[in-house]
Amino acid sequence: MISNRLLQESLEDFKEIVRLPMALYDRNCTCVAGAENMAPEKEVFQTFCNSSADMQALGNRYLFRVGDGESGYILSVSGDEKDTYPMGRLAVRQLERILEIGYSREDRNQFIHNLLLDNLMPVDIANYARQMHIGPECRWGVFLVEGKECEAFDIQNILKSVPEIRNTDFIASMEEDCVAVIRRLEDKDGEQYSHVFAEVLTNAVQRELKKRIRTSYGTLATSLREVSRSYKEARMALDVAEIFYADENVIAYEELGIGRLIYQLPIPLCEMFIKEVFGDYDPSTLDEEILTTVYQFMENDLNLSETSRQLFVHRNTLVYRLEKLQKTIGLDIRQFEDAMTFKIAMMVFDYMKYLREKRE
CATH class of the missing domain: 1.10.10.2840 (PucR C-terminal helix-turn-helix domain)
Structure with missing residues (x-):
């Protein structure tokens, strides 16, 4: 998860720029960054946490909600200036950006691995989705890019430089020669989108490594909880294609036909x-x-x-x-x-x- 040190440095930068005392608290009223003596009364703090309000004014102090759910924070900003409120809102926006993208690479990769391997409790998945502002209605596509006699590290680096890759895509090495790409699909992405995108990934890696590359994909996942199911389908698609459809470079789980039946x-x-x-x-x-x-x-x-x-x-x-x-x-x-x-x-x-x- 995001470190308190990063939050502390961020608040120090805000204070230096806007000249306003700030402190950040978790939902237990424990100071995680900023001045500890700015904590409001416990009862007032708890009342605000339990309410649906995004902001509460307490004299010359403002309390702002940062993030959602139990993993969110409360920002306290003090000052008599007329710009105290807008500066506080600006700080909230920046903190939420930090919370959204500030996870360490190791934490992010570990989450993806555990998600694909179905090692997470539903509550952990839900908390991460809230932290990343991922709505429950999001659709996901899971793609596996495999290259025999290739290193997953090389495949992953090439995929990161593909122009079609979005900032919201997750890319993680799953095996020594296989990399997973998890994409949050947009409303405009239709039924044929997965096949076209799989071809893009295949051609991009094949062009760089000069080796045969195969890409498989499972059925669409309608939530983060279903991503592991789609990953298992994509993994099976690679195995089934190796036996029955050896000439195919792009393999869809839904199109395996009788080969999928025999495999089981x-x-x-x-x-x-x-x-x-x-x-x-x-x-x-x-x-x-x-x-x-x-x-x-x-x-x-x-x-x-x-x-x-x-x-x-x-x-x-x-x-x-x-x-x-x-x-x-x-x-x-x-x-x-x-x-x-x-x-x-x-x-x-x-x-x-x-x-x-x-x-x-």
Whole structure:
């Protein structure tokens, strides 16, 4: 949180400029900066704290509310001059700016880490939101920028210099090669905004590091409390895309399709399904030419003529390859149901292969 030393230095600067005695108190009437002998009577102080007023005049003294809630402060300003009130208001404005941006980098980063990892109580999140003047209606987007063979430190520094990054964005390293960007979305930011912004982040880092960069994002969070959920979605999107959509550089959690479903299946169920489809046959031994043919055939909606044209092979050659696969595993890819069974079975097989390699 903001240090009392910074508040003390700020009040000393105000006093030197406006020539008015000032003191800052917490909600327990404890002086945190300024002259301690300026405290009002305890009963008067408590009455003002419990009221909804922003200011109260006590003779030649003014009490001002600084910040909101239990984490706010009370500023006491004394003086007979006519400018006492406006100078006090000016000091309040400056103090609130300090409270908003005066958190140390370590505190800010620690808060973001704990928020993303769901390590904060709701009351702590609410207090921080009040300190930062973040309304409950704010929408948030969570983006994960990952670069294999890249350092998170380098990615983070590049992201901070991207022109599209706003002062209100949070940027935090989450893993050795992954950086999170948490953005407070504006009303004008529509449905396609997240994808466009993810592309901007990807291209900016890729251009500097000359490495392949992937960026994922979760569904929109409608409050700070939901940011951790969106982060988990973005993290899952990177993992799922690594298995099933290896060519994609921008990955949306909502567009993972059947890959997201398979990723969450229990291992025994996956093994049972593979056994049911392939029997004792090992799918890893399938001929690469056959697999390329089958996948192209599926992309063309099981259209023989179009597939043969794109693969530059005779129609009979294409039919021969499909029949060869049918003899091997018993599935006729020309039939929609068998084609879908094969596609899902191969995705499940790729998922299990990924898990084995990850354990090794």
